[in-house]
Amino acid sequence: MAKLTIRPMLATDWESVADIYAEGIATGVATFETEIPSYEVWDRAHMEICRLVALNESKILGWAALSPVSSRCVYGGVAEVSIYISQSSRGKGIGKQLLSHLIQASEKEGIWTLQSGVFPTNIGSIKVHKAVGFRQIGVRERVGKLKGIWMDNVLFERRSKVIGVD
Template identity: 45%
Template sequence: MPMLPEHADEVLAIFQSGIDGGNATFETACPTWAAFDAGKLAGHRLVARDADRVLGWAALSPTSDRPVFAGIAEVSIYIHPDARGRGVGRTLLGAVIDSSERGGLWTLQAGIFPENAASIRLHESMGFRMLGVRERMGRHEFGGRSVWRDVALLERRSDVVV
């Protein structure tokens, strides 16, 4: 279902959980809802819910403001720790892929820490291919220390949008 402002608290809490886990993002603090919302493409922000709560979310972000790159977006997907291993990620990633193709996007990319093997497997199972690992992409401030982190770059090209 579409991500709506009333999902903000739960979406940001799930994002914070990813930050706290140390293998999801370089971010060290959760953004405000306004900043989060401004950085995502309208129409390509989804949540998975059960009857009571948000189980996870997926969203697309622009990779550039240059018109030539308007068909390329970066995927973010975060699953509540209690909902992992239940197919929520596959459902959300499939839905955001469908959304991207309906919106005319021809390429989705994902930057994933190599240690996040479950996320890499999920993306590969949904048609993403590993382009390579970009070494020492950034310093990650986590757990009171600062370490260089590599980022695996994955890409999915649409067979529908050509």
């Protein structure tokens, strides 16, 4: 594989981002979502900062973005991670690189806590989160249904060692 480049996501990346998101939805282990939203809906749900894509030359192989966990100002430095890697690029270390860059970008933006909810069957995502310093803080049992089946969600958190430490 040629050198991996990680850069900010552009609105013009949406088609590739949506295709990768669709691949994640199709696995049945990546999200409760069952359909790709429009770019406008996705855009409103995610922070304007810390939207990244991983590329090999001009091909987008994965993406990551943050969502606010609350509109209350006290949680302004807490964000939820979304990260998706294309089916053909999984298991190659791209998720780890992308998530590491997302951590750095989030700290530059003053975010002190990142959190993720991962299905217990998504072993790859669990490994990637642990590899970059997330810790498991619990399991929400039967938190939601996916295609009529109750699903658990493993909760992960990463607290910055440089932001919000005072």
